[in-house]
Amino acid sequence: MIKQALILAGGEGTRLAPLGEYLPKCLATVYNRPLIDYQLRLLQSAGVTEVAVAIGVQYDAVLRESVRLLERTVEVQLVVEPEPLGVAALFEASARLRPEPFWVLLGDIHFEAERLPQLDLPDGRDALLLTREFSDPERLAALTANVVVDQERVLAVRDKPTPAAIKGDLGWAGLAIIGPTFLERRSAILKWLEKKPAPRFGDLFEAALWLGGSMTARPAPAGGWFNINTPEQLLEAARCEARKHVRGETGAGPGATRR
Numbered sequence: 001m002i003k004q005a006l007i008l009a010g011g012e013g014t015r016l017a018p019l020g021e022y023l024p025k026c027l028a029t030v031y032n033r034p035l036i037d038y039q040l041r042l043l044q045s046a047g048v049t050e051v052a053v054a055i056g057v058q059y060d061a062v063l064r065e066s067v068r069l070l071e072r073t074v075e076v077q078l079v080v081e082p083e084p085l086g087v088a089a090l091f092e093a094s095a096r097l098r099p100e101p102f103w104v105l106l107g108d109i110h111f112e113a114e115r116l117p118q119l120d121l122p123d124g125r126d127a128l129l130l131t132r133e134f135s136d137p138e139r140l141a142a143l144t145a146n147v148v149v150d151q152e153r154v155l156a157v158r159d160k161p162t163p164a165a166i167k168g169d170l171g172w173a174g175l176a177i178i179g180p181t182f183l184e185r186r187s188a189i190l191k192w193l194e195k196k197p198a199p200r201f202g203d204l205f206e207a208a209l210w211l212g213g214s215m216t217a218r219p220a221p222a223g224g225w226f227n228i229n230t231p232e233q234l235l236e237a238a239r240c241e242a243r244k245h246v247r248g249e250t251g252a253g254p255g256a257t258r259r
Contacts, residue, residue, distance in 0.1 A: 003048060004048065004050045004098060005104065006052050006054065006094055007026070007039060009026040009055050009108070010056045011025060016228070028228055030228075035107070037072070038111060040072045042111055044074050045115040045116050046116035046117065049075060053076060057082055087200065088193075090104065091183065101178065105175045111225055125216055127216075128177040130218055130221075158202075189211065
């Protein structure tokens with residue numbers, strides 16, 4: 001069972017202004033709980049006991065105090081980025097983890113799911129990607145970067161492809177398990193990413209594929225996924241949680257987490 005995880009939360013949140021001026025996106029409130037609490041709860045459900053959170057230096061104090069108040073059973077350590085590292089933060093922050101497979105997720109994604117399956121990294125694989133499936137290629141192409149897979153084999157990682165380019169199963173990689181062999185490709189991956197003006201999460205996996213990495217994919221937890229980049233997406237995530245509580249799918253209502 002994988003016991004450790006990394007949350008990449010070093011973004012400056014400029015699209016969530018004015019919130020991002022004083023809080024990281026992972027502390028944006030969704031239905032009376034900070035976003036990071038949903039993520040910690042999800043990781044905890046899979047048996048994770050240690051979580052590193054990569055965060056910008058300007059948010060260090062407020063996130064440190066907020067995490068302390070959440071009272072989760074996972075041990076959380078903050079990895080402060082002196083300057084924004086982007087996707088390279090994966091390699092810097094993972095140095096704080098044991099040389100074992102670990103979960104990695106973005107700090108600005110809200111998952112409606114309450115539980116995460118207990119998974120292992122398949123033998124001989126660099127990464128296991130959990131993907132959100134879309135039935136509409138046009139919607140996928142419009143909304144997000146994606147992973148194209150054939151059954152469980154990753155064919156490509158593409159950033160906002162045209163609908164015509166999307167074949168096979170459709171997904172959005174916002175959650176993954178990464179193994180030590182992925183990290184061994186650090187220098188080559190970062191060199192490959194130099195040609196990208198602003199590398200994104202999916203670019204890491206595309207680089208690894210180009211360099212001969214071996215990955216597989218699984219469906220992610222069911223439910224709504226929201227990449228919290230705008231106030232509208234934040235509100236939609238809150239509406240999603242409100243509907244879930246009305247349906248009685250969880251016992252944690254507003255105010256269940258002390259803030």
